[in-house]
Amino acid sequence: MNHSPVWVGDLAKVFYDENRGEVRAVDGISFDCRPGEIFGLLGANGAGKTTALRVLATILKPTSGSATVMGHDAANEPEAVRRSLGFYSSTTALYPRLTARETLEFFARINGYPEAGVRERVERLVARFGIGEYADARVDKLSQGMKQKVSIARTVVHDPPVLIFDEPTVGPMCLMPLKCRR
Numbered sequence: 729m730n731h732s733p734v735w736v737g738d739l740a741k742v743f744y745d746e747n748r749g750e751v752r753a754v755d756g757i758s759f760d761c762r763p764g765e766i767f768g769l770l771g772a773n774g775a776g777k778t779t780a781l782r783v784l785a786t787i788l789k790p791t792s793g794s795a796t797v798m799g800h801d802a803a804n805e806p807e808a809v810r811r812s813l814g815f816y817s818s819t820t821a822l823y824p825r826l827t828a829r830e831t832l833e834f835f836a837r838i839n840g841y842p843e844a845g846v847r848e849r850v851e852r853l854v855a856r857f858g859i860g861e862y863a864d865a866r867v868d869k870l871s872q873g874m875k876q877k878v879s880i881a882r883t884v885v886h887d888p889p890v891l892i893f894d895e896p897t898v899g900p901m902c903l904m905p906l907k908c909r910r
Contacts, residue, residue, distance in 0.1 A: 731799075732760035733890050734767070734784065739793035741779050753779040756793065761890075778817075781894045785815040797890055811840055813890040814883035818876075824868035828859055828878045831867060832885050839886035853881045 741754040754776040761767040769777040782788045784795050786806035794801060800808035822831055832850040841849060854863045857877045862870055867878065883891065 732762050733798055734759075734761040734796070736760070736780070736784070736795045737793055739780065739783060739795055740791045741776070741783055741788060742791040754783070754790075758793075778894050781815075781817075781892050784809075785813065785892055786810055787815075811886075812888055813892055814886065814888040815892045815894075816880055816883040816896060817894040818896070820879060822867045822875060822878060822882070825866060827864050827866055828870065828874075828881075829854065829863040831878055832881055835882045836885045839888075841886045849885060849887070853885060857881045 737758050738756050739754055739758070740752065740756050743751045743753055745751050757776075757780060759767070769780060771777055779788065783790050784797060784802055786802050786809050789803055794803070796802065797809045798812040800812060802809050823834075826834065829850060832853055833846055836846045836849055837843070854860050857880070859874060859877055859881070862874055867875060870878065880896075883893075
């Protein structure tokens, strides 16, 4: 039994493209990420990094191999995996009609954060990410940099044990240490 928060064994993802035929986006990768470790996937454009992360986040099903997050199988226990991770992608959209604060409250709730602590958690993240001045503005009115801060706060709002960041430095960003644990 593997006790790593993230474990990937011989993972493959194959797509079919009308022009190219079978495309092996991910071809038999294996790795594990231990507690407290920061793990990165490096490679050229088109190497399969995003595809591998999307399999881990249960957005895609693997063609073969396996992946677990906090002991939950990504293919067979997608709900448990999603509760155990925060997934950030530069292509993840925010709901334009919600405010930044409403966005964080919504994602805290749908990810199972204890209801009694939602407002306090959201307010801590609003302060931590420096979005207080814009917290009640609709997301579609925010600058790209402010939307990015809201997206990252949305990723961590439910305090997941595993964080996956896909292309986190695309566009402007202000990096800061996160000490927002419950």
